[in-house]
Amino acid sequence: MNGNADLAPLDGAHTGAGGVAIHQTAAYAYSTAQEMAEVFAGRAPGHIYTRISNPTTYTLERRLAELEGGVGCLATSSGMAAIAALALGLLRSGDEIVSAAGIFGGTISLFRNILGRLGIQTTLVEAGDAAQFRRALTPATRLLFAETIGNPRMDVPDIPALAELARERRLPLVIDSTLTTPALVRPKELGADIVIHSTTKFINGHGTAIGGALIDAGTFDWAKGPFPELRALARNAGGMAFLAHLRMLAYRDLGGCPAPGNSFLMLQGLETLEARMQAHCENARKLAERLSGHPGVAWVNYPGLESSPFHGRVRKFFGGRAGGLLTIGLGEERRAFRFVNALRRARIAANLGETRTLVIHPASTIFHEYEAPDRARMGVPEDMVRVSVGIGDFEEILQDALQALAASDKEVP
Amino acid sequence: MTLTVNGSSVEARESSTVRQLLVDRKVKMPEMVSVELNGEILERSGFDTTTLKQGDKVEFLYFMGGGNGAQ
Numbered sequence: 504m505n506g507n508a509d510l511a512p513l514d515g516a517h518t519g520a521g522g523v524a525i526h527q528t529a530a531y532a533y534s535t536a537q538e539m540a541e542v543f544a545g546r547a548p549g550h551i552y553t554r555i556s557n558p559t560t561y562t563l564e565r566r567l568a569e570l571e572g573g574v575g576c577l578a579t580s581s582g583m584a585a586i587a588a589l590a591l592g593l594l595r596s597g598d599e600i601v602s603a604a605g606i607f608g609g610t611i612s613l614f615r616n617i618l619g620r621l622g623i624q625t626t627l628v629e630a631g632d633a634a635q636f637r638r639a640l641t642p643a644t645r646l647l648f649a650e651t652i653g654n655p656r657m658d659v660p661d662i663p664a665l666a667e668l669a670r671e672r673r674l675p676l677v678i679d680s681t682l683t684t685p686a687l688v689r690p691k692e693l694g695a696d697i698v699i700h701s702t703t704k705f706i707n708g709h710g711t712a713i714g715g716a717l718i719d720a721g722t723f724d725w726a727k728g729p730f731p732e733l734r735a736l737a738r739n740a741g742g743m744a745f746l747a748h749l750r751m752l753a754y755r756d757l758g759g760c761p762a763p764g765n766s767f768l769m770l771q772g773l774e775t776l777e778a779r780m781q782a783h784c785e786n787a788r789k790l791a792e793r794l795s796g797h798p799g800v801a802w803v804n805y806p807g808l809e810s811s812p813f814h815g816r817v818r819k820f821f822g823g824r825a826g827g828l829l830t831i832g833l834g835e836e837r838r839a840f841r842f843v844n845a846l847r848r849a850r851i852a853a854n855l856g857e858t859r860t861l862v863i864h865p866a867s868t869i870f871h872e873y874e875a876p877d878r879a880r881m882g883v884p885e886d887m888v889r890v891s892v893g894i895g896d897f898e899e900i901l902q903d904a905l906q907a908l909a910a911s912d913k914e915v916p
Numbered sequence: 917m918t919l920t921v922n923g924s925s926v927e928a929r930e931s932s933t934v935r936q937l938l939v940d941r942k943v944k945m946p947e948m949v950s951v952e953l954n955g956e957i958l959e960r961s962g963f964d965t966t967t968l969k970q971g972d973k974v975e976f977l978y979f980m981g982g983g984n985g986a987q
Contacts, residue, residue, distance in 0.1 A: 546922050548945045548978045740950060740979040741957045747979035 525767045526558040553763065555755050560766040566773055567716050570685035571698050574721035575746045577754060578714065578766060582681060582701025583609050584759030585715035587617070589677065589697065592753030593730055594645055596622030601639045602648040603630030605656020605882040606679070607701075608869040610648075627880075630656065631813065633664035640672060645729055647676045651683040651690060651820070654855070655830050655865050655889050656882035657804045659813035662820060666694020675723045681705070681856075682828055686780035687821040696723035697745075704856030705827065708772040708779050712765035719745050779858070782894035783827030790892050791829050793901055799908040801832035801886060827892045828855055836885040838911050839864050843888060845910035848903040855891035860900055863889050917970040934963045934974075943976055950977045
């Protein structure tokens with residue numbers, strides 16, 4: 504018997520197998536009714552149903568929690584499912600969120616449409632300006648939300664300043680670290696209380712599965728926060744209160760569990776995350792530098808550029824690496840479309856963080872449901888193309904972009 | 917001494933610590949268990965230093981937080 508044997512009932516990685524086993528099962532059988540009742544009562548460890556927990560997913564959760572330095576993790580069917588579980592697990596009608604404005608369109612849509620309909624209001628502010636967060640706070644504010652790097656605004660919030668504000672008001676600071684991953688930053692070390700990931704992106708890395716995760720950094724005292732249910736639970740569950748609450752309520756009842764096979768793909772992605780992130784960051788920085796000042800490019804937005812107002816924060820928070828995503832302006836929508844259509848290697852796709860280069864015209868796709876003035880406020884001008892820079896040979900990526908720029912100047916009949 | 921563990925009467929060694937009780941009761945996944953002593957959750961750091969006494973009510977609880985990175 505070795506130390507790992509204790510993990511056998513819950514953990515998918517205890518056999519010594521090189522790959523983590525995919526536990527493709529819906530439910531888990533017990534020898535006796537009493538044994539099962541003990542697990543239901545929380546008096547014995549065990550899996551009940553894959554909608555609540557699964558050994559493969561549990562291994563992913565352990566690794567993500569460890570990578571983020573958190574007390575625990577909840578893996579979900581998508582990044583959106585993680586944010587939905589967080590919001591619906593914590594908030595009620597009359598509560599408010601203060602969020603960065605230049606964040607993922609799906610998150611804004613959830614905040615505005617679904618939460619708005621439930622009477623939960625969201626105030627959107629400039630991510631880069633912590634003073635705006637402060638001004639937007641009201642007695643009903645329950646959480647602060649921002650992305651490490653806003654997608655697609657590419658702005659970097661002053662996370663320690665937001666953390667200070669959150670601590671002062673005893674509110675949790677939620678940081679979506681999808682664009683940075685634990686390879687670039689542990690948001691906990693900057694003061695985040697909850698870390699969110701769309702694991703679909705760089706963590707999976709190959710565009711083969713949808714997934715999300717929520718990590719409790721263990722820094723927020725749920726016994727003293729503004730969430731009555733959590734205050735009561737924290738007396739029993741201590742530091743695990745929030746995750747236990749989410750798993751046994753929002754997650755269990757909302758049904759946003761990952762498929763075990765997808766958890767396996769995320770685990771496999773984690774193996775190469777650091778190496779891939781290094782290549783993404785390097786290729787993106789070089790592409791941003793080469794396109795800056797190109798006569799066919801109106802503007803380049805990449806926080807890793809020295810000319811970016813966020814370059815200092817990238818150095819300070821992310822060790823100088825600014826991720827694999829950048830946006831460029833082509834002057835007008837028509838030209839942006841021509842550029843996208845002329846690319847030979849990059850694919851037109853609504854994902855990011857894959858090994859290959861992906862492009863999208865955000866205004867007509869991810870943000871198509873918003874009016875142009877709204878889009879402008881979210882940092883999505885009509886001429887913007889978002890580029891998720893792949894990890895392949897840089898010269899090939901560059902040449903593809905340069906030939907497409909040349910082609911985009913030619914009028915297509 | 918007699919303790920109440922998860923609702924059942926249990927004989928335990930005199931002045932056992934919580935850690936010793938976890939071992940003696942062969943509690944599964946001790947790194948994942950939360951211990952409630954007389955209705956109060958006990959800090960993990962107190963498992964070695966908290967001595968149990970006659971009549972104590974102990975509950976071993978597993979909060980399925982998931983992925984305990986602090987093991």
